[in-house]
Amino acid sequence: MTFVVSGVSTVLALGVTDEVLARWPVAWAMSWLIAFPTVLVVLPIVRRLVGRFVEAH
Known part of the structure; x- marks a missing residue:
């Protein structure tokens, strides 16, 4: 993910x-x-936050 995001950001910044x-x-x-x-x-x-809102199976 960091590879793709950094690539897109670099191309947008530099062309x-x-x-x-x-x-x-x-x-x-x-x-x-x-x-x-x-x-x-x-x-x-x-x-932990998700565990408070979602019931475990």
Whole structure:
């Protein structure tokens, strides 16, 4: 997901140019470094919230 989102964001920011190929991997690495720890922190919180509203089977 971070690969696709960073690619779209990079193309929107720079346009379809050769520079995208140089900058996209850097954007992807940075977005992954932010997204992965965020998921580790947020996922348990979201699971608890959903558990309060949804009956377990």
